Amino acid sequence: MRKACLLVLLAPLLVLAGCFKPGQALTQPPISISIIPGNTALTIGEATTIVATVYDQSGQGVTWSVLPLNFGTLSNPTFNPQTLTASVTYSAPTGVANPTTVTVTATSITNPNITSSVSLHFSPISVSLLSSALLPIAPQTVNPGDQVNMSSFVSNDLSNLGVTWSLSPPTGAGSLSNSNIATTSYIAPDSVSGPTTVIVTAASVKDPAVTASAQITVLPSGGGPNVVTLNVDGGPLPGQVYPNAAFTSLTICNPGSTTACQTVDGILVDTASYGLRVLQSKIPLLKLPTSTDPLGNTLENCASWPDGSFLWGPVSKADVYIGQEAASSLTGSPALIQVISSAPSIVPDGCSNGGTASDNTPQLLGANGILGIGPEPTDCTLSGVNYCDGSHQSIPPNVYYACPSTGCSATDSPVLVNAQLQVSNLIPLFAADRNGAVIQIPSVSGPQASVIGIMTFGIGTESNNSLGSATILTLDGNDNFATVFNGQTLTNSFIDSGSNALLFPDSLPACTVHPNLYCPSNTTNLSATVEGATQGEATVDFSVDNADTLFSTYGGDAVFGTLAGPTGTSSLCQGNVACVFDWGFPFLYGRTVYMAIDGQSVPAGSPNAPWWAY
Secondary structure: OOOOOOOOOOHHHOOOOOOOOOOOOOOOOOOEEEEEOOOOEEOOOOEEEEEEEEEOOOOOOEEEEEEOOOOOEEEEEEEEOOOOEEEEEEEOOOOOOOOEEEEEEEEEOOOOOOEEEEEEEEOOOEEEEEEOOOOEOOOEEEOOOOEEEEEEEEEOOOOOOOEEEEEEOOOOOOEEEOOOOOEEEEEOOOOOOOOEEEEEEEEEOOOOOOEEEEEEEEOOOOOOOOEEEEEEOOOOOOOOOOOOOOEEEEEEEOOOOOOOEEEEEEEEEEOOOEEEEEEHHHOOOOOOOEOEOOOOOEEEEEEEOOOOOEEEEEEEEEEEEEOOEEEOOOOOOOEEEEEEOOOOOOOOHHHHOOOOOEOOOHHHHOOOEEEEEOOOOEOOEEOOEEOOOOOOOOOOOOOEEEEOOOOOOOOOOOOOOOHHHOOEOOHHHOOOOOOEEEEEEOOOOOOEOOEEEEEEEOOOOOOOOOOOOOOEEEOOOOOOEEEEEOOEEEEEEEEOOOOOOEEOOOOOOEOOOOOOOEOOOOOEEEEEEEEOOOOOEEEEEEEEOOHHHHHHHOOOOOEOOOOEEOOOOOOOOOOOOOOEEEEOHHHHEOOEEEEEOOOOOOOOOOOOOOEEEO
16 A cells, blocks of 8 residues: 655755854854744643744753643653754643633753743633534635624633634724624625635633634635635744645544534645544544444554654544535544554554654654545555455555554554544545545746645535546556656556655756755756556656755745656666656646545546546
8 A cells, every 4th residue: 555755855854943063153152942832722621732942052952840830731841953842742730710821931951041931821711613504613715705604602601701703814804794792704805816814713701811713715716615725835833844745724523522623734635645644732632532443452553654654543533624524423424533642652563663753743744634635535445445354355454453451562463454444535424525636736936935725625516626628547456547757657656745746767866965856957857648547648747956956045935846856766667666656746736636536426427436637
C-alpha cells in the first residue's frame, strides 16, 4: 500500500526564526524568550499546548511554572534547539466553579532572570455554535450575498444571559442581522475581489472571556456547502514553513454530540493516503471511543512513511464536519479516524522498524493532522481489494495491531481487521457528494508567500463540480497510471498533494544544500506524457528551477511551482516498481484536478472509479 512522501522534503525546508553562529561574538549573545499565543480561554478539563521561541546559544531551553500553584497541571515539556522552540501542555482542572485566570511562565535555564509569561482564562461556562440544521458549525465558504444562520448553546449559565455577537473584521466584509441572545445571521457582502475570511464570535454575557467562533470565507464565486478553502501558507507553526502543501480546517465531535466538539486547523490535505489522522494534543476535550477486537484489545493503527517516520495511535470513532459536509452519526455514519498518540508508547517493530521517529507533535509532523482523500474507501484497500481483512491474503500488512490495556510490545505482529473497523476515507460517508473531490489551486508565476485554493466535494453531484471536458486517466490495479518521460515509461505514477515537489528519475544535478531536490544551473523546461491504464492521454509541460537558489532568495515563502527532485534512477526502468513519477504539489498549480473514489457512482459516460482527471 502506497503512503504519501509527506516529510521527505520537510526537514531541510524548515525556516528558523533565527540562529546564532558559535564564535560570532566574544560575549554571550542575549537570551530571549517569546511565547506564541495559542488557545488562552479554557473550559473544564481542557488542555492547551503553549509554545515559546527561545534564543539561547547554550541550548539549555526553559523550565515551566504555573500560578496559582496546583491550579491545573503542566506536562510533556519539550525543547528543540534546532527550531529554537520549547513547548508544554497545560491542563485545566475539572472541579472549579468560578472563572479564574492562571499564568504560565517560561524561565530560562541559563539565566533564571529571563522569563516570559502567558495568561490563561479558565471558566466552567462553555459556548457552542450550531447551524440552522442544529449541527456543529465547521469552517465553511459562501458566495457574495449569501446568508448563514446560526445559534448558540451556553452550558453552566444558570442565569441564562446568553451571548453577545460580534464580527471580525467589523466593516467591509458583510454584517450581522437579527441578532439576539441566542441567534444571529451573517450576511455576506455583495461582492469581494478575492477570498475574504470573517469570524463570527459569540461571547458569554456571564463570562465574556468565554467565546465560540465560526469561520466563514466569502469567495468571489464557487463557494457553497460542499466547498472548503485550501491554504498554501506554510502550515500552522510560527517560524516553520512547510512549502507546497495545502491545509484546511475541520470540526471533530464526540459521536452523537453537538457541543463536545473542537475545530482543528492546519490539517494537511493528502491525495495519496486515506482517512483522517489527527494529533491527540489538538483534541484534548474529546473522549472518542476506540475500536476493540472481540477480546477487548485496543485496535491501533500504523501509518508509515518512506523516510522512516510513522504515525501511531488508536482507531477511534468520531463525528467529523468539513464545510457543511458531515461524516456523522447524526446524519448517517460516523468516521473511523486515527488519533495520533501524544504519550510515549512502545510501538511494534513492524510499524517503527525499530526506530523512534513518531511524528506525534505539530513540530515533527509539520501539521496538526492529515486528511487523506485518496481514491480508496479505507487505508487498506487498493483497486477493490482489501489487504487487511483476510479476503486476499492471510498475512496482514503492518497496518493494524491489537494491543491490551498495558500496551503493545515491540515484537507484536499485525492483525487482520474487517473493513468496518478500518480507518475510513471521509468522503464516501457524506450524504450526497460522496464520489470524489475536485482540487483547484491558482496558477503561480514565481515564488510567493501564499495562495488560497478550494476543494469541492463530489463530481457531477452539484452545479459546481461538473466534470466537463476534463481528461480522465484510469488507474491500474495499484491505483497508478503511466508517465512517459525522457525515454522511460514510469508505470507507477500518481498525483500526490502530500509531496512538496515533482519527484522523478532524471540526470539533472542534485542540490548541495538540499540534496533531495534538483538544482539545474538555469530554469529547465521539460515535458512528459501521462497515460491512463485503459483510457486517457495528455502532455504535461513543467519547469524545474534551482531549489538552493529559490530557498536562499525566498526562504519565507510557501509557494514554489518549480520544485522537483530525484527518485529512482535516470536509466530506463520499465517494470521497476521502485521507479515512479510522483506528480507532487506543483502539478496542482493552475489546474482543476478531479479524483474519483473506488466503488462510488460516477457521472454518466465516465469509466468506473477509481480515476484521476484534469
